[in-house]
Amino acid sequence: MSGNRNGVFRGREGERELLCGVLDAGTGVVLVDGAEGTGKTRLLNEIAAVAASRGFEVATAQDELDQPFLLARLAERRPDGPALVVLDDLHLAEPGTLAALRTLLSASAHEKVVWLLARRREGADRLFAVAAQRGATRVELRPLADDVVADLVTDLVGAAPDQDLKALASTAQGNPAALVELFDALERDGRVVVTAGQASLGDGRGPGTETLLREHVSALSGKARHLLQVASVLGPRFEPGDVAEMLASSTAILLPALDEVISAGVVTSLDDRLAFRHELLWRLVADSVPPPVRRALHREAGEMLLGRGDSAVVAAKHLLHGAQRGDARSIDGLVAAAKAVLWNAPEAAAELAVRALELTDQASASLVHRTVMAVRALTAAGRLPAAQALAQEALSRQVPPDPAAKLRHCVATTTLLGARHAESVEISEALLREPDLAPELAPWVEITRLMGLLGHDRERAGELAETVVRTRRGGPDDVLATALAVLAAIARDTGRPGAALDLAREAARCGTSHDLSAYPQLLLASLLSGLREFADADSVVRRVRSGPSAVVTRQVMTAVVQARILLQAGRIDQAAAEARAALAVAEETGHETVVAPALAVLAMVAIHTGDLPAALEHVERYRDQVPADAIIFSRAYYRWTAVLVTYVGSGLEKALPLLTPDLVASGLFAEEPRAAGWFVRRALEAGDEGLAKAVVDRVERLAEEHPGFGAVTAAAVHARGLLDSDAALLDLAARQHHDLWARANAAEDLGVLLTAAPDRAESVRALENALGLYREIGASRDSARVLGRLRKLGRRRRAAPARPASGWSSLDDTERAIANLVAKGQTNRQISTQLFMSPHTVNFHLRKIFRKLEISSRVELVMRSRDDQ
Structure with missing residues (x-):
């Protein structure tokens, strides 16, 4: 060589x-x-x-x-x-x-x-x-990267390696000494051949990589090979005691064979267990076990772990490979494992539960109970159509009352999440009328009915919620928490923000284990964000996200609430990414109840970034869903978004009729305080002083009734300043507003008002302040409007420098932060915790980063990060 x-x-x-x-x-x-x-x-x-x-x-x-x-x-x-x-x-x-x-x-x-x-x-x-x-x-x-390993192999053999040699080199796991040792052995055996500038393992007549390693294993004694075969079933890492137990022996008796496989370099010793030195060696040994024998060994391994009380999840990994139709003990092990990981690993739970169901005989008495488990797991994993289809198929057969009730409740849950609220209510109420409904199921049916009524019949939802609150006062109670949250949502929508906030706080305190959506906590976060209490809202969302649950419904609802919080806080790029991620998951999994909220956020983002076609499309898509929604956000919020899009797309004449008295009287100005100033501005523009006064009266009354709501107070000052053309009030509003959007709006309004003054310096100063805030947010359309106003005043401001389309400098702050964390070896979930966004959003940003940097993997990103920084 x-x-x-x-x-x-x-x-x-x-x-x-x-x-x-x-x-x-x-x-x-x-x-x-x-x-x-x-x-x-x-x-x-x-x-x-x-x-x-x-x-x-x-x-x-x-x-x-x-x-x-x-x-x-x-x-x-x-x-x-x-x-x-x-x-x-x-x-x-x-x-x-x-x-x-x-x-x-x-x-x-x-x-x-x-x-x-x-x-x-x-x-x-x-x-x-x-x-x-x-x-x-x-x-x-650290271990060498794949491209460096390939270069090193080229150094060692004197030519570029082919794919077979690269595969062999990868078994050294980026360790240069292990790589040199491996290729020294190949050189001694004369295995490497260089032809036309490329190195390979022989000319096709000699043994390949697998044969080479298989020969290495075959040279061991029979006892050592049998030990390796049993160990390979346990995985690439294994406990010597587990091998001994499966061989009906002891670790002491196996010591000579263990010493042999370690000395041969097939197995190495780690701190807590033994491991095959290379994954390829492990796979070769595992493949040497005939499939029927391998299945039997997996079954024995799973039963061994279950028998001594080890993790049901670890046992299930073996039972998935070894369980056979009718094997009750192994199938029960799969079901037990599914139950164990239902909340923190729902995808795994669904795989385990569905596999257990597939292996169950149709005549088995356990069939219906395993069906219930599979439906629950599929629901938790967000696979709503599959869960509903499986439940309905089971219900088409003769099913005992207790599991039938559970399956019907699963159908009620999936229809609720699919925004078919009336259907969900009908199923829930039918269940609650049954005299023998299991006590442990009844609370969850009641919760489903309350949430369905909130989306279907507000009056009945309020009456039922009040009854629950009167009769269930006491300690933590998920039904009580849901009832309080329903009353909070109704108070929000009827313009009683103080009552809504108090009820939502109590609801969040009462919740215990209702894991499907964490609705009371998310409603509280949404209310706090509307009032611009961003730190408190972030704290609530962080608590929801930091919990052990990975249920998809919880994740996607959290993502869409987080998206609006980010939007209201002026973090527009992050808001768009979070909303797109939520929308993608919602559409993929059938969570129709999340589609409208995500589209509303995206519509608002699009209108402020100047993408009118996208804004119109988003509003058109959610328009038909809003009457059946208004659970996560209020109906007033959707109407406000539609008004704004209509104004930008079709002008004031089309938008003005949408500013109806009931919209003014709703809770919109506590959910979106900056809307008050916008309403007054448009009313004055249309010459409708009556509408302008109605808006000012409404927001001032809200501020008077809720003196602790600083965002509403600032909105009242802003609206009054517009109505009275009072520069001092507008200046005060620009300083008092709690978020960048409203502050920029007030500064712009002040600048426009002062253009009539003899000295326009103050007008220019206010408009430049507004421009800076809009640019900080990323509101390009608003920035362009203010630039136009400044030009009319004789001030020329250069547009904000555009980022290049590609390269490291094309990344925005969020993308750069994610790239830096990836370069430090962090996973999407770890990054999501640090940057306070969902893993789906991190993945969305990563795709943008890869496109801008013209790369396709995390490894390339790590190398590019080091080179460019």
């Missing part, structure tokens, strides 16, 4: 450059972490050589036994010139050595000494922590 044998050091250019920079500074502490074989010692040796060539005095311990003697020598004298101290394998150092080293680091803090300290990820924790707190530079040698 030809090629660069020093290629092991590929992929460490950044680390070398960083360490050379520390040498340039002549002082500092560098902490190097790296697993065995990642090139840590090689890196230290190379930097030591560089330092020596620059005139550094280099002090290096030969091994861990030499470390205390080196430290003693350093303590006795100080270097005359620049010095580099290299200490490797500090994870093996004695406590006394580490204590002496901490002392020396402190003593030499102001000397021209560079300390290069290395360990294998663990050990010397206190030393590394203290050094890091004092500003030490951290270097972690």
Whole structure:
């Protein structure tokens, strides 16, 4: 084999450059972490050589036994010139050595000494922590990326590898030493052939990758091979005790076979268990077990775990592979696992429950109960059409009363989430009339009826909710919480924001386990956001999102509420992303009740970013759904959005008839305070002083009745300032408003009013203030309108510099934040927690990032991030 044998050091250019920079500074502490074989010692040796060539005095311990003697020598004298101290394998150092080293680091803090300290990820924790707190530079040698591995293989074999060689190289998991060891073995066996500039495993007549590794395993003794086959059924990592139990043996008796497979390099020892050294080895061994035997072993493994009380979820992974039709114990294990993960992993629960149902004989007495479990799991996973179809198919047969009631309730739930409220109410009320309805099911049927009535018949919903509140006062109670939330929604829609907020707060306190939507908490967050109490609203949503539940209904409803909070707070890009993500999930899963709220947010975003066709399309799509909605947002909010879109698209003449007295009298000005100023502005523009006065009277009365609602008070000041042409009030409103939108509106209104003054400097100042706020929000249409006003006053302002279409500089702040977190190795769920958005929204932004950077994977994003930053 030809090629660069020093290629092991590929992929460490950044680390070398960083360490050379520390040498340039002549002082500092560098902490190097790296697993065995990642090139840590090689890196230290190379930097030591560089330092020596620059005139550094280099002090290096030969091994861990030499470390205390080196430290003693350093303590006795100080270097005359620049010095580099290299200490490797500090994870093996004695406590006394580490204590002496901490002392020396402190003593030499102001000397021209560079300390290069290395360990294998663990050990010397206190030393590394203290050094890091004092500003030490951290270097972690991570596994090599796939493209670097390919380059390294090219170095080792002297030609570009084909796909088979790349697959073999991937089993080294980015560890350069393991990669070199593997290709050394190939070289000794004469396996690599270079033809026409490409390296491959032989010319087609020799053994391929799988044959090579299979031969390696075949060379083991029979006992060792049998041990590996059983272990492979348990997974790529396994407990020796589990293998012993399945072999009806003991770990002590298996020690010789375990020692053999470890010595052969097939299995390696981790901290808590054993593992196949490479995934390919694991798969080859697993494939060597005949399928019938493999199924039987999986079944035995699952039953073993169930029998001793281990996790039902872990057992279910085996039972999924091993369970057969009619195997009651294994199928029961699948059902138990589905129940265990129903709330925090509903997709897995659905897979387990549906598989259990598939394996159940049609004549089995357990069929209907397993059907109920499958329907519940499918509902939690957001697969509403499948859940409803399965439930209705089961109900078409003869079903005992108790499971039939559960299935009917599942149908009521899916129809409710599908915005078929009347149908949901009909099913729920029929269930509640049954005398033998199970006590544990009755509360959930009552909750479903309350929510269905809220979307179908407000008067009956209020009457029923009041009855529940009168009769169920006491401790935490989900039915009570839902009834209070229903009354809060009605109070919101009838213009009683104080009562709505009080009821919603009480509802949020009363809820316990109603996990499908967390509606009381989300309603509270929505009310708080309407009143511009953004910190409190964020806190409520954060509590909902931080819970263990991953039920899709809960997630998608939370996302759409979060979208409007972001919109009202002026974070328009994030609002659009969150709403699009919610809409996509809602349409995919059949959550029609979320479609209209998501479209309303997107319509508002589109109108402020100048995309009138999109705004019109969104309003047209939700128009037919609104009468059956008004659960998440009020009907007034949808009407306000439609009014705004109509005004922009068709002008004042078409929009004015939509500003009806009942809309003015609704709770809109507490749900969207900035609408008050807009209404007055349009009424005055049309010369309808009566409408303008009605709006001002309404919002002033709301402010007087609720003195603690600062956003409503500011809206009243703003509306009065417009009606009376009072510049002082408009200036006060521009300072008092709690959100950027309303503040910008008030500043613009002030600027327009002051254009009539002899000195237009104050007008220009107010309009420029408005322009800055609109640009901060990202409201391009509003920005363009204010720019036009400034031009009429003789002021020329350049448009905000447009971002380029591609490249790192094309990313907005949110996209850049997500890219940076991806570069740090965080998952979408971890990023969503940090940036307070749903995982679906993170994924939406990632797709935009990939498009702008012209990449297609997270790995490429990590590399691009490092290069560009």
